Amino acid sequence: MSEQEAATAGGSPEYDQIDVSVLVIGAGAAGARSAITLAEQGVDDVLVIGKRNHGDAHTTWARGGINGALGTHDPEDDWTVHAADTLTEGHLLNDPEKVETVAKQMPARLRELDEWGMAYSRTDDGEIDQRYFGAQSFRRTAFAGDHTGESLLDTLVDRAQEIGIPYRENVMITKLVSDGERVYGAVGFDMENGRFLVFNAGSIILAAGGYAAIYNRHTSRDDENNGDGPALAYDAGGSLMDMEFVQFHPTGMAVDEDEPDWEPWSGRLVTEAVRGEGGRLFNADGERFMERYSPDQMELDARDVVARSIAKEIAEGRGTENGGVYLDISHRDSEFIQERLPRMYERFAELGVDMAAEPVEVAPTSHYGMGGVAVDRHGETGVDGLYAIGETMAGVHGANRLGGNSLAETVAFGVVAGSRVAEQVDGPGEIPTELWADLIEPQFDDLAQLAARDGTYDVTEVVTELQSLMWAHAGILRDEESLQAGLEVLSELRTKAADLDVGPITSDSFEFAVDIGFMLTAAEAVLRGAVERTESRGAHYRTDHPETDPDWQRNIYFSTSDIGGMSIDTEPVASPSDAVQAALDEGYELDYHQLE
Numbered sequence: 281m282s283e284q285e286a287a288t289a290g291g292s293p294e295y296d297q298i299d300v301s302v303l304v305i306g307a308g309a310a311g312a313r314s315a316i317t318l319a320e321q322g323v324d325d326v327l328v329i330g331k332r333n334h335g336d337a338h339t340t341w342a343r344g345g346i347n348g349a350l351g352t353h354d355p356e357d358d359w360t361v362h363a364a365d366t367l368t369e370g371h372l373l374n375d376p377e378k379v380e381t382v383a384k385q386m387p388a389r390l391r392e393l394d395e396w397g398m399a400y401s402r403t404d405d406g407e408i409d410q411r412y413f414g415a416q417s418f419r420r421t422a423f424a425g426d427h428t429g430e431s432l433l434d435t436l437v438d439r440a441q442e443i444g445i446p447y448r449e450n451v452m453i454t455k456l457v458s459d460g461e462r463v464y465g466a467v468g469f470d471m472e473n474g475r476f477l478v479f480n481a482g483s484i485i486l487a488a489g490g491y492a493a494i495y496n497r498h499t500s501r502d503d504e505n506n507g508d509g510p511a512l513a514y515d516a517g518g519s520l521m522d523m524e525f526v527q528f529h530p531t532g533m534a535v536d537e538d539e540p541d542w543e544p545w546s547g548r549l550v551t552e553a554v555r556g557e558g559g560r561l562f563n564a565d566g567e568r569f570m571e572r573y574s575p576d577q578m579e580l581d582a583r584d585v586v587a588r589s590i591a592k593e594i595a596e597g598r599g600t601e602n603g604g605v606y607l608d609i610s611h612r613d614s615e616f617i618q619e620r621l622p623r624m625y626e627r628f629a630e631l632g633v634d635m636a637a638e639p640v641e642v643a644p645t646s647h648y649g650m651g652g653v654a655v656d657r658h659g660e661t662g663v664d665g666l667y668a669i670g671e672t673m674a675g676v677h678g679a680n681r682l683g684g685n686s687l688a689e690t691v692a693f694g695v696v697a698g699s700r701v702a703e704q705v706d707g708p709g710e711i712p713t714e715l716w717a718d719l720i721e722p723q724f725d726d727l728a729q730l731a732a733r734d735g736t737y738d739v740t741e742v743v744t745e746l747q748s749l750m751w752a753h754a755g756i757l758r759d760e761e762s763l764q765a766g767l768e769v770l771s772e773l774r775t776k777a778a779d780l781d782v783g784p785i786t787s788d789s790f791e792f793a794v795d796i797g798f799m800l801t802a803a804e805a806v807l808r809g810a811v812e813r814t815e816s817r818g819a820h821y822r823t824d825h826p827e828t829d830p831d832w833q834r835n836i837y838f839s840t841s842d843i844g845g846m847s848i849d850t851e852p853v854a855s856p857s858d859a860v861q862a863a864l865d866e867g868y869e870l871d872y873h874q875l876e
């Protein structure tokens with residue numbers, strides 16, 4: 281009898297148990313960096329797991345760069361200005377302490393990566409080069425061509441291997457073992473052979489990515505950023521924060537979806553570095569329309585401003601046939617483009633477009649969830665022993681993320697959480713007996729029943745319905761009526777999700793069926809938060825409340841209510857330190873004209 285049959289029949293399924301002091305769930309930059317800190321600080325049984333091969337986390341898709349006030353070109357830059365820019369573009373909803381942690385650490389973190397062999401692009405005299413990125417006062421974004429994430433993760437994986445950190449690949453975690461107060465481990469399965477797994481861990485660092493792929497136009501891989509991290513923490517008793525803030529990147533690829541070569545690229549990222557290197561936006565009438573919306577910062581204004589401007593041009597009939605606008609860098613010479621934007625250049629060349637000779641078509645696309653798991657300054661959730669870092673955590677980006685700050689956050693909070701856990705962890709501990717009966721065995725049953733489910737609805741269709749619902753009801757422009765309607769459709773989708781036609785445990789269909797559960801949690805929090813926040817701020821734009829309301833300088837928290845369902849609470853944001861307040865008062869901003 282297979283384990284699935286045994287579980288369905290009420291027998292005890294077979295499983296492997298793995299005991300570790302620290303389980304790092306997520307093999308992207310955040311997970312890898314935290315594991316390196318743990319190992320360097322003497323924790324000798326750390327295990328890093330991920331849903332794919334260990335060099336293949338979503339981080340590899342990051343393109344344009346990673347921020348840190350090195351001052352390579354602009355010596356006036358320092359960490360206080362970095363923090364001030366981050367708070368300004370986060371519309372003062374960020375947690376100032378977390379912002380300062382990232383900004384302060386980054387110069388040293390960037391140099392450390394250099395020592396570990398990161399393939400940065402260099403200036404003529406060999407310094408780490410830094411480029412302009414939207415809404416930053418100085419050139420602060422270090423980069424490796426336009427494949428910064430790949431280079432970062434290669435560097436971290438090499439370092440992790442050098443110091444002997446073990447990885448386990450192709451493992452999907454479906455539930456954390458928690459009594460709501462403390463975490464003891466995690467349950468999941470081996471995606472290659474379907475075997476159930478129980479991890480018994482003293483501490484868990486959740487670095488499982490974000491939730492931007494709950495929208496159908498997105499820059500993420502389809503099988504990542506489905507909300508696993510936030511939903512796992514929420515289910516374990518943690519709180520989520522500011523989930524309504526979803527960054528719509530202004531420049532996703534706008535394609536003819538009837539063309540098979542182009543269709544898979546719909547919504548995929550055209551990196552901000554194209555604008556950073558001088559790319560200009562034009563509507564179908566040939567107007568450089570950013571002059572209308574942001575005459576000073578133009579194309580390099582914050583992502584929310586540029587995304588809304590493009591959306592408006594398209595909505596008012598000045599878009600292209602493929603529902604986009606033009607992004608043009610053809611005034612730069614071909615050699616420059618190929619050196620600074622090699623991956624972008626190659627991608628379009630393969631599709632028959634020469635960026636050095638003609639514009640490309642772009643439209644906004646879901647890119648990043650600024651919300652996530654609520655954590656303290658060490659990255660710890662409200663559940664003892666459970667930490668959340670990287671894109672899974674909330675707090676650094678506020679209402680709008682600066683490009684290049686996410687990779688910065690992964691390494692900075694990887695170090696912060698890793699150090700804290702290293703100080704506190706004391707072996708694997710033991711899972712309390714009652715949690716085996718109350719949580720682990722029922723989870724095995726649920727997984728087995730899911731694999732055996734032969735219901736009415738196709739998994740992919742339900743995923744697509746959910747993503748379309750989010751785009752239609754909680755997209756770039758929102759209002760109360762549409763958000764409430766979205767919640768109703770979501771509840772119908774929950775019914776469908778209980779009646780899926782699912783494949784075996786090792787199939788893609790099974791993985792997505794599990795993901796639907798995570799996506800539903802993330803989607804509900806986005807919709808509820810967006811209803812609750814009766815103002816417009818950063819990436820959250822309410823057409824029925826178009827102004828920013830100073831009384832709403834509050835974070836929204838989502839947690840499981842005692843009587844079931846999702847409960848919502850709000851708290852005011854803390855104040856920045858004097859040093860950062862002084863930088864805010866100084867009012868630095870990019871002098872756009874120096875780009876011309």
Ligand SMILES: Cc1cc2nc3c(=O)[nH]c(=O)nc-3n(C[C@H](O)[C@H](O)[C@H](O)COP(=O)(O)OP(=O)(O)OC[C@H]3O[C@@H](n4cnc5c(N)ncnc54)[C@H](O)[C@@H]3O)c2cc1C
Pocket residue numbers: 305306307308309310311329330331332336337338339340341342343344345346347428429451452453454487488489490499500501504505508509549647648669670671672683684685686687688690
């Ligand atoms: C196209 C694109 C371009 C970007 N460019 C930039 C940029 O230039 N600069 C910048 O700062 N940011 C950029 N970002 C954002 C940045 O890449 C991410 O925020 C960052 O890499 C997240 O890293 P992470 O380690 O938190 O998570 P990820 O790299 O997403 O890693 C998550 C890990 O968790 C694992 N995992 C997930 N769920 C489970 C589960 N249930 N069980 C087990 N394992 C699980 C995954 O397999 C993976 O190993 C970009 C994002 C995209 C999509």
